[in-house]
Amino acid sequence: MTKCDKCSKQSKFFLAYGPINLCENHFNSFFQKRFKKTLRKYQMLKKNEVIVAGISGGKDSMVLLHLLEKFYSREQKIKALLIDEGIPNYRDKALKVAAKTLEEKGIEFKVISFKERLGKEMTEVMKKTGRKKKLGSTCSFCGPFRRKLLNDGAMEMHATKLATGHNLDDEIQSITMNFFDNDLKRMSMLGAISLGGKKLVSRIKPLYLSPEKEIIAYANLNEINHFSEQCCPFSWQAKRNEFRSMLNQMELKFPGTHYSILSFFENLKPFIPKQEKGMACEVCGSFSSKKICSPCIKLSAIV
Secondary structure (H helix, E strand, O other), X not given: OOEOOOOOOXXXXXXXXXXXXXXXXXXXXXXXXXXXXXXXXXXXXXXXXEEEEEXXXXXXXXXXXXXXXXXXXXXXXXXXXXXXOOOOOXXXXXXHXXXXXXHHHOOOEXXXXXXXXXXXXXXXXXXXXXXXXXXXXXXXXHHHHHHHHHHHHHHXXXXXXXXXXXXXXXXXXXXXXXXXXXXXXXXXXXXXXEOOEOOEOOEEOOOOOOXXXXXXXXXXXXXXXOOOOOOOXXXXXXXXXXXXXXXXXXXXXXXXXXXXXXXHHHHHHHHOOOOOOOEEOOOOOOEEOOOOOHHHXXXXXXX
């Protein structure tokens, strides 16, 4: 029997990048301490914040909600924002899981749909992009649309911070993708916290240092209800899949690769030119780095 490195109980979790063996109790403690340390290290919160959490119903956002409510609900006002992209038998199911938990916890929440705000559901976008390959993948439309509505919704809910469930794996995939694409502009926008401004709510990623596998383990260990029946039916198109596979293989062969990439990025980031101040989109009025925001440009391409 392999023992926990912190006590004499049986180890249930082996973290290869440590390396360290942990029992259930010490894994829980380790995970929660890292979550709180992440918020302190990157100075994500001040006193009396209104935190709007972007909740999809999946493991990441439901663990995020659980931890924010567990450790910060006394000091901060916590609300939730749910985005319905219009993907039948996927997002509707996930949002039901999220709404049930939010109602049980008595947390204020708002649901915004692509159809209501943009006039298009993702099923309609899929039909358009499927016929015109030059428009790009369906995912390349969903991302900007979702980010826009998260920001718009957070502003409507008077948020001082918008919290998302992005984890360590998500971040290093984005870093690597932007490196391969030579896209310094997008890379400059990555990080644990993105400061806001006029028409832009500051964003925080409290799970920034938490590996995906450990989030799954924590959710199961603590019986956190989340939607896990299937992945998005359109996700097969995403270039991110290739990077996820490559990076997971590297982490398996060389434990600690994920954290090394993140450390490299954080050392590099001060030397990356910062994005110019934004402006109001001439079409929709939302925050944009250009005269017309990306969502509006993409919407006009699929009319």
